[in-house]
Amino acid sequence: MGWFKRLKEGIQTATQNKKEAPDGLWFKCKSCNETSTNKELKENFFKCPFCNYHVRIGSHDYFEMIYDNGKFVDLFNNLVSKDFLDWTDLKSYSDRLTTAHEKTDVMDSISVAYGKVNKMPLVIAAMDFSFIGGSMGSVMGEKISMAIDYCIEVGAPFMIISKSGGARMMESAFSLMQMAKTSAKLTLLAKNKLPYFSFLTDPTTGGVTASFAMLGDINFSEPGALIGFAGPRVIKETIKKDLPEGFQRSEFLVEHGFLDFIVDRKDLTNKIGELLAFFNSASKAS
Amino acid sequence: MVFLDFEKPLESLFEKLDKIKQVGEDGDIDVSEMVKEIETKIKNTQKTIYENLTGWQKVQLSRHPERPYSLYYVEEMTKAFTELHGDRTFKDDKAIVGGLANIDGMSVVIIGHQKGVNTKMRQFRNFGMANPEGYRKALRLMKLAERFNIPVVSLIDTPGAFPGIEAEERGQAEAIARNLFEMAQLKVPILCYVIGEGASGGAIGIGLGDRIYMLENTWYSVISPESCSSILWRSWDHKEKAAEALKLTADDMYNFGIIDGIIKEPLGGAHTEPAAMAKILKKHIKKELAELMDMNPQKRIDQRIKKYSKIGEFDKVKIKVSQA
Ligand SMILES: [Zn+2]
Numbered sequence: 071m072g073w074f075k076r077l078k079e080g081i082q083t084a085t086q087n088k089k090e091a092p093d094g095l096w097f098k099c100k101s102c103n104e105t106s107t108n109k110e111l112k113e114n115f116f117k118c119p120f121c122n123y124h125v126r127i128g129s130h131d132y133f134e135m136i137y138d139n140g141k142f143v144d145l146f147n148n149l150v151s152k153d154f155l156d157w158t159d160l161k162s163y164s165d166r167l168t169t170a171h172e173k174t175d176v177m178d179s180i181s182v183a184y185g186k187v188n189k190m191p192l193v194i195a196a197m198d199f200s201f202i203g204g205s206m207g208s209v210m211g212e213k214i215s216m217a218i219d220y221c222i223e224v225g226a227p228f229m230i231i232s233k234s235g236g237a238r239m240m241e242s243a244f245s246l247m248q249m250a251k252t253s254a255k256l257t258l259l260a261k262n263k264l265p266y267f268s269f270l271t272d273p274t275t276g277g278v279t280a281s282f283a284m285l286g287d288i289n290f291s292e293p294g295a296l297i298g299f300a301g302p303r304v305i306k307e308t309i310k311k312d313l314p315e316g317f318q319r320s321e322f323l324v325e326h327g328f329l330d331f332i333v334d335r336k337d338l339t340n341k342i343g344e345l346l347a348f349f350n351s352a353s354k355a356s
Numbered sequence: 357m358v359f360l361d362f363e364k365p366l367e368s369l370f371e372k373l374d375k376i377k378q379v380g381e382d383g384d385i386d387v388s389e390m391v392k393e394i395e396t397k398i399k400n401t402q403k404t405i406y407e408n409l410t411g412w413q414k415v416q417l418s419r420h421p422e423r424p425y426s427l428y429y430v431e432e433m434t435k436a437f438t439e440l441h442g443d444r445t446f447k448d449d450k451a452i453v454g455g456l457a458n459i460d461g462m463s464v465v466i467i468g469h470q471k472g473v474n475t476k477m478r479q480f481r482n483f484g485m486a487n488p489e490g491y492r493k494a495l496r497l498m499k500l501a502e503r504f505n506i507p508v509v510s511l512i513d514t515p516g517a518f519p520g521i522e523a524e525e526r527g528q529a530e531a532i533a534r535n536l537f538e539m540a541q542l543k544v545p546i547l548c549y550v551i552g553e554g555a556s557g558g559a560i561g562i563g564l565g566d567r568i569y570m571l572e573n574t575w576y577s578v579i580s581p582e583s584c585s586s587i588l589w590r591s592w593d594h595k596e597k598a599a600e601a602l603k604l605t606a607d608d609m610y611n612f613g614i615i616d617g618i619i620k621e622p623l624g625g626a627h628t629e630p631a632a633m634a635k636i637l638k639k640h641i642k643k644e645l646a647e648l649m650d651m652n653p654q655k656r657i658d659q660r661i662k663k664y665s666k667i668g669e670f671d672k673v674k675i676k677v678s679q680a
Contacts (some may be wrong), residue, residue, distance in 0.1 A: 073545050147675050148674065149671075149672060152669065159594075159597075159601065166484070168628065173421055177675075184380060207670075209668075212670060239579055241578075241587060241601055242601075242604065243576055243602075244611060244612070244614070244668060244669055245578050245666065246556060246557075246576075247560075248613060248668065249532075249560055251667055251668070253533060253537045254537075254665070255665060257661070258661070277557055281533050281536055282519075282533070283529070284530040284533040284534070285534070298524050299519070299523070299532070302443075302525065308519045309520055313521065317521065317524070325523050326527065
């Protein structure tokens with residue numbers, strides 16, 4: 071049963087969140103076609119044991135992986151999207167939201183958590199691609215905005231794990247304005263001298279890339295992640311040419327100067343710990 | 357004159373008008389009564405057409421080939437305009453222009469998207485679709501304005517930031533994001549006008565400001581109706597439906613509280629009387645800048661950030677904080 075449904079039926083409990091990672095016993099890698107067990111996959115940080123392909127995972131998978139002993143507190147989980155424009159394309163926005171709530175165990179395409187990494191505090195906002203493609207609507211903007219206020223209040227660094235197709239069209243100009251809202255709020259974090267780490271995962275495109283995801287004090291990514299402004303299909307249709315091999319992948323972005331480095335998921339927690347330690351001792355020294 | 361499909365009833369009236377005037381001249385006869393009659397008919401037809409425009413029709417008007425673009429307004433509104441070129445890193449983008457202007461004695465930095473006025477110029481201007489260096493040039497000019505306490509006026513008119521290989525290589529996303537970040541804290545006033553098309557990140561990349569206005573027949577949206585149709589309806593044929601669903605008109609934006617006001621256009625659209633349109637815009641800019649320049653800079657920035665922080669529609673549900 072979806073979290074939202076449980077919530078509506080008044081049986082909200084502190085359950086484990088359902089993972090975006092695959093259910094069942096066997097996992098077949100879509101990159102190399104080899105088969106492994108899901109236990110092996112999980113023990114390998116949800117990476118294919120054969121080819122190291124980083125399987126797409128959800129917000130709470132990251133929270134459990136990154137925070138000390140997998141312990142954290144969910145923040146601002148009471149915000150939910152609504153169909154305020156009465157939107158219908160082939161489906162209505164309300165139906166899309168209902169389906170997303172049934173299919174996933176998250177409240178929207180972004181979840182915010184507070185916890186410690188190597189005993190150092192960190193607020194993380196992470197996206198779920200399974201919730202309407204990780205799209206950015208009013209809720210995402212507001213949760214990031216509130217997370218920034220929270221960071222300033224408690225003096226914690228901020229990290230966003232992006233995984234999104236971009237703005238949520240069903241909220242029209244409101245979704246576009248979240249680009250301005252989140253970027254403007256990030257200036258306050260900077261003024262308060264709190265570091266902001268932007269971690270871009272597969273895929274990160276559109277308005278998410280063109281706002282907070284590119285604004286990290288440190289921008290980094292998982293290997294092979296698609297990262298760009300325009301999607302590859304749109305570019306291909308516009309220029310009517312095939313796209314070069316590796317175009318818009320993390321390695322391409324490092325090469326062109328838009329990411330600081332790429333980190334293998336097994337090293338992620340350590341790397342975050344190092345960054346936090348670096349900035350913590352820097353702020354103590356000043 | 358170019359007539360859009362929904363303007364067709366006007367075309368025959370204008371043709372009739374021309375003919376009668378010709379007859380009058382050729383035959384040296386008094387046709388003034390007939391001319392008056394047709395002119396009234398034209399006015400009435402225009403009223404019926406333009407007061408009931410659909411979203412899609414406004415999109416069409418905003419793209420009218422004769423519609424005035426940024427440099428036209430600059431020419432009409434300002435004296436001694438010095439265009440500045442280049443982002444100082446890569447090159448000069450022709451789809452975004454900018455420079456030093458003087459509006460009735462007041463120094464202003466104007467930036468804006470620029471479309472071409474004919475086939476050749478449209479290509480030269482890349483159809484108003486900027487590359488990263490366009491956004492970076494705009495930022496360079498805004499920073500220059502900031503250093504000398506000069507206000508910034510931004511004119512928005514783009515079908516979107518350019519989706520190309522080089523644009524991605526040079527960081528289209530980063531360029532737009534950086535502008536949003538810097539514009540939020542810019543110490544001088546930023547006054548924005550959507551003068552044509554306001555499509556997506558390409559528009560907001562020079563569109564974060566203290567006050568945002570839209571001309572009457574313009575649109576502002578997260579995506580163009582065509583692209584929205586192709587993605588959500590999986591076909592290009594539903595652009596009219598998409599335009600309605602997106603609620604992208606100036607009226608919609610004003611009702612949502614996303615923009616601060618609407619600038620009336622001459623009947624039939626800005627292109628029917630471009631000089632008059634420029635006069636209206638100039639008057640508006642002068643009034644707004646006077647108010648904005650009067651404010652304390654920090655207060656202006658705080659208000660700017662608050663204005664955007666407020667934008668968003670969602671529900672709140674009761675929930676216990678869960679702990680894994
Ligand atoms: Zn594999």
